[in-house]
Amino acid sequence: MSLTQLARAQVQALTPYQSARRIGGQGHIWLNANEAADSGSFSLDCSRLNRYPECQPPAVINGYAAYAGVAPEQVLVSRGGDEGIELLIRTFCEPGRDSIIICTPTYGMYAISAETNGVGIIDVPLKASRQPDFDGIIDRLGEAKLVFLCSPNNPTGDLVEQSSLIRLLEAARGRALVVVDEAYIEFCPEHSQAGLLADYPELVLIRTLSKAFGLAGIRCGFTLANPEVVQLLLKVIAPYPIPEPVAQIAAQALSEDGLARMRARVAEINRLKAELAGQLAGHAQVKDVFAPNGNYLLVRFTPGSAVFDRMSRAGIILRDFSGKPGLADCIRITIGQQAEMDAVLAVLQQEQ
Structure with missing residues (x-):
């Protein structure tokens, strides 16, 4: 008997959440998990x-x-x-x-x-x-x-x-x-x-x-x-x-210092997001740029699969949402560092 049969029925039938790390990919620019581009430095007291x-x-x-x-x-x-x-x-x-x-x-x-x-x-x-x-x-x-x-x-x-x-x-x-x-x-x-x-x-x-x-x-x-x-x-x-x-x-x-660092990070991300949204809005392959309220942009391309593949070949890992209801051809782009946003735009400008 398979050990799987010992598991609860709900677990046997479950499709696990496909986190960015589980999906994986090969590349050097990771913009698929809505992570920040930096964390800052912290000290640890190991006495306890x-x-x-x-x-x-x-x-x-x-x-x-x-x-x-x-x-x-x-x-x-x-x-x-x-x-x-x-x-x-x-x-x-x-x-x-x-x-x-x-x-x-x-x-x-x-x-x-x-x-x-x-x-x-x-x-x-x-x-x-x-x-x-x-x-x-x-x-x-x-x-x-x-x-x-x-x-x-x-x-x-x-x-x-x-x-x-x-x-x-x-x-x-x-x-x-x-x-x-x-x-x-x-x-x-x-x-x-x-x-x-x-x-x-x-x-x-x-x-x-x-x-x-x-x-x-x-x-x-x-x-x-x-x-x-x-x-x-x-x-x-x-x-x-x-x-x-x-x-x-x-x-x-x-x-107080930590909150100041966080707010400076947010200001920079929001600046880069606004710049990226503006540049994407006028691009021929962009059909829609969704609401810019997080540290990411959801973008509907024409077609999304081709853009996603081109980014992947260039080592840029994004998140494909085209399989979700109402999100055909949609790709989510995490706002990273300036150089990473420039790399996304550079690939988008290349001929297909």
């Missing part, structure tokens, strides 16, 4: 590595609370935003009975986490405007415990309209949690929904140090929520989720 770390390191919790403008009891730190997503599903959804709502095309881990936990998935696709179908979501609230929205949306870059989100939150009172994934919010901080947390206990935000902070390698994310929700998540989270070196680096990243 013989001890188990604290479950929720106070320096990290207090630092992020101050940065986000919330109370420390509204913050949970986890192994990346992905663990926050997983914890919410495990905490609030009964396997085989409950469901989540997603709005495709969007970040794939919402569905993967639900599938691995035996939780149903209700897809209410984005409208033609690329906004969530709030009427459609509200109509199905009775069938779901969690609603996942991504703002800026990965991969399209669009932002959730706050007035529509408030309407959804009003409808969700006592019925479901509304989770807004703000992994890329540092690139447009004025559009954060954190100001709604005080008035809407059903609202949950997902944050991360992976993007604007340039720390994808340490796997550190945050869930911002009503204290009651945080306490429930703490019942489910692993006893030692944040390694001591991660906590030290995160605390330094959230210091």
Whole structure:
């Protein structure tokens, strides 16, 4: 008997999330994972590595609370935003009975986490405007415990309209949690929904140090929520989720100097993004440049497959989204360094 047959049926049938590292590729310019081009330098004190770390390191919790403008009891730190997503599903959804709502095309881990936990998935696709179908979501609230929205949306870059989100939150009172994934919010901080947390206990935000902070390698994310929700998540989270070196680096990243470095990085990325968007908009092979709110641009080429192949042959690794609903010929380009953006444009200017 194959050992695979010993696994749960959901796992046997599961297609794993195709992360940038799993997809791989061969090249020298990696613009497929929305990583920052640098991380900065950090120091480590190794004197406590013989001890188990604290479950929720106070320096990290207090630092992020101050940065986000919330109370420390509204913050949970986890192994990346992905663990926050997983914890919410495990905490609030009964396997085989409950469901989540997603709005495709969007970040794939919402569905993967639900599938691995035996939780149903209700897809209410984005409208033609690329906004969530709030009427459609509200109509199905009775069938779901969690609603996942991504703002800026990965991969399209669009932002959730706050007035529509408030309407959804009003409808969700006592019925479901509304989770807004703000992994890329540092690139447009004025559009954060954190100001709604005080008035809407059903609202949950997902944050991360992976993007604007340039720390994808340490796997550190945050869930911002009503204290009651945080306490429930703490019942489910692993006893030692944040390694001591991660906590030290995160605390330094959230210091005054660390935040200044992050904001300087964001300013440079936004500058390069605006330049790239402007140059792409007038190119004959570009049909559409999507919303520029993250550290990436989703671009519809004509045809996308040919452009993707040319970039790959030149050693430039991008992310192909052409197989996703409504995203035919679309390729996502992470904003890297100036030289990397110049290389993308140089290949695009070459004859096919």
